[in-house]
Amino acid sequence: MKRKKTTALTVMAFCLALMQMAGNVASAKPFDFSVIAGGWARIDGGYTLRVENVMSDGTADVSYFNPGRIHVAESRLSTQEGRIKLFVKLQDEGYPGCTYTLFYYPEQNVLAGVYYQAAVDRAYEVIFVRNLDSG
Numbered sequence: 001m002k003r004k005k006t007t008a009l010t011v012m013a014f015c016l017a018l019m020q021m022a023g024n025v026a027s028a029k030p031f032d033f034s035v036i037a038g039g040w041a042r043i044d045g046g047y048t049l050r051v052e053n054v055m056s057d058g059t060a061d062v063s064y065f066n067p068g069r070i071h072v073a074e075s076r077l078s079t080q081e082g083r084i085k086l087f088v089k090l091q092d093e094g095y096p097g098c099t100y101t102l103f104y105y106p107e108q109n110v111l112a113g114v115y116y117q118a119a120v121d122r123a124y125e126v127i128f129v130r131n132l133d134s135g
Contacts, residue, residue, distance in 0.1 A: 031084055033058065033077045033091070036104050040111055041133035049100075049111070049128060062088055070095050086111060094119075102128065 073091035
């Protein structure tokens with residue numbers, strides 16, 4: 001009798017654990033990368049980013065301007081530590097191998113992170129605010 005009671009309790013505990021895990025999986029929502037779509041202006045100058053055609057797989061069309069268009073060689077969206085991360089690699093005259101690694105802060109509606117200037121091997125903290133004129 002004792003064995004049946006223990007087994008039943010074990011099975012119940014296991015079922016409750018499975019239900020809890022299923023609930024956590026069901027409530028875990030994938031990141032909505034589209035929240036960073038639109039125009040962004042760096043607060044320290046005429047640098048702007050444009051993020052368009054954002055897909056759930058982390059691809060997007062990213063354009064960079066200072067003030068003219070600078071070639072974007074690579075861009076990708078991912079997540080890190082619960083935040084949306086945007087990586088942009090530039091490859092153009094004056095920008096060989098320069099990168100942005102930015103994180104989206106929904107509380108302030110900003111992209112903030114690091115700009116790496118490859119030519120001088122230096123990193124700078126940067127902030128982009130949403131450009132309301134461009135969507």
